[in-house]
Amino acid sequence: MRIGVPAEVRAGETRVAANPETVKRLAAKNEVRIQAGAGAGSSIRDADFAAAGAKLVGSAAEAYDAEIVLKVRAPTDAEMDLLKSNSILIGLLDPFNAAAVEALARRGVTAFAMEWLPRISRAQSMDVLSSQANIAGYKAVVLAAAESGRFFPMLMTAAGTVKASRVLILGAGVAGLQAIATAKRLGAVIEASDVRPAVKEQVESLGAKFLDVPYETDEEREIAQGVGGYARAMPPGWMRRQAELVHSRALQADVVITTALIPGRPAPRLIKEETVKAMKPGAVIVDLAVEQGGNVEGIERGRTVVKHGVKLIGQENLAATVATDASALYARNLYNFLVLMLDPKSGEFRLDRSDEIIAGTLACTQGEVLKKG
Template sequence: MPVPRTAPLDASSVQPSPGENFMKIGIPAETRAGETRVAATPETVKKLAAGGAQVLVQRGAGSAARYPDEAYAAAGAALADGAADVYAHADLLLKVRAPTADELPLLRAGQAVVGMLDPFDAAGLAALAATGATGFALEAAPRITRAQSLDVLSSQANIAGYKAVILAADHLGRFMPMLMTAAGTVKAARVVVLGAGVAGLQAIATAKRLGAVVEASDVRPAAKEQVESLGAKFIDVPFETDEEREIAQGAGGYARPMPAAWMARQAALVSERCKQADIVVATALIPGRPAPVLVSEDTVRGMKPGSVIVDLAVERGGNCPLSAPDQIVEHHGVTLIGYTNLPARVATDASALYARNVLDFLKLIVADGSLAIRRDDEIVAACLVCEDRNVLRK
């Protein structure tokens, strides 16, 4: 008999009939403060259900992202009244963020968890491994062509770059575009973007659409072409040695720490540009390391009153030492925005993109209705961070 889609979940509702073989996939509500995203949307739930999975969604899991329970039910999900029901009956759990200390006791050996588990959080991975659950950290996927459709870092960084500029424009006491009015001409705002990765490139594109004059800096020489293709000027720091040039190529699509001499030259040039800017969007991150300091207090002191800095690296220490996590502060007349989770402020689209990333990853680990871990697949192997109570990522 079909499970009533709007009825509370009970154990009998998720038991397969004789001969049936399907996986039970659970989507609990996210519990971290400020986390409004959800790991599956009605769109992806419908596809999972069509593939034979029984999908269990905690009531209210998608509410903050504007996905109502009724939409999940219509897509074929069963609704659970609480997280305990989801964890108790699911074989595979889909999460946005790693389970919290309150969620860990709900996990059991043999379950699998897919989400942004932070592969550089050794203590968090050890705690997850201790539950006996199998963990897949999607951020660890290699930067290869085949992994683009499941690249959660890119999909969420794209949103962060967009939202950073929108927030900066909102806090700037000036227009972004040049305006010619009867009362006189208003000059276009000047924007400096530090780091031309996915977030930085989206910040450049958004600032240009709003009519700003944009400059950008990045350690990788290959970024110059991308920056200029978006209509921005590249802040070019010449290389003085072959070592500098080689390190600047990066590794695996990520930047590498540059030599001190190059960093000093970049800092001087960036400081000069920032002092002329109305908005600075700082996006520079190196995986597994503290964020590099690119905007010093002396630079902030020299910036124009009313200028705005958005520090997307604040969760890793920040590109500016004056930034404060999840706060908007003012120093030396400059507003510093330090929100650590900008994608959660665009929750509907952030969830939609993330859920599609997750769906594409599941195609690699689910076969014939059950978990099938293909350890010879380089994407799966990279994302598999714990199994059989062992942490696999060093």
């Protein structure tokens, strides 16, 4: 089969959906087309793709002239026009955008949205959200450390002792746990909060203190378990008590990193402007949920601003700022997903909708939208 990998065109997107390692495996039984320059943002040379067996093509149209197209981000309107009817598209397709999925269906594309990958053991090697969130959590701490006016570790010097920075992390999913681990390596004192009680042990195993918000009803306790590894929106009473605790701990923090997301919904507001006003001068907040509206009141998407003496960092798509490793992990995730549907002998594509991984990610096929966000 012919597999196409176009260059990403969205602003700030440096990643690519394949790397020489995955191209070499795919090229053994398929023709792999890579648009020239697709790997530039990830420091992958065209010559490296060619050496792995790829056919370099000069235009996006030639890359899209394929039965299977591998992407990082959902196609733009211009890219949509390049997709062939009956082609297969795999990537982060923003499936909660109903209009975009409907447009793919009208185009006759069979589209797999990796955001919908089931959180099961068999799918772990395909989990693009986790691999990219891991990178974002790491980079959020590095970014905060670069922007902060304080050391992260405690230092004992001839001029006296410098206290360790206090870091507050809200949300202990993949990004939050990596942020804890990275901040700990840098020597910070860390506190973390999450709606799910099951993560307390993981937080504490990484050396952070878990901030407990007691449950007052069975409903709160049930909702806090989450669904499929993801958090659910908590009742107003619990959110109020969490806000009070977060407010009190944020006042002591030098750095706050927020990572709370609910699939398909606006990000929960965890830090209000009154909390920002009361924080230490020079404190830093990094909001990883900024693309879904942000966890922090006053955050500005794509910008770093100072409000009430606190630096608010709303940088988008942090994984793309670590492009080489982000692309390598993403490419492996997509390869592991794709080979589920490729015959090991012939390399032909086979759509087995009885497989829960395939069925879970299939957004549209044969002109029909199968799932709506």
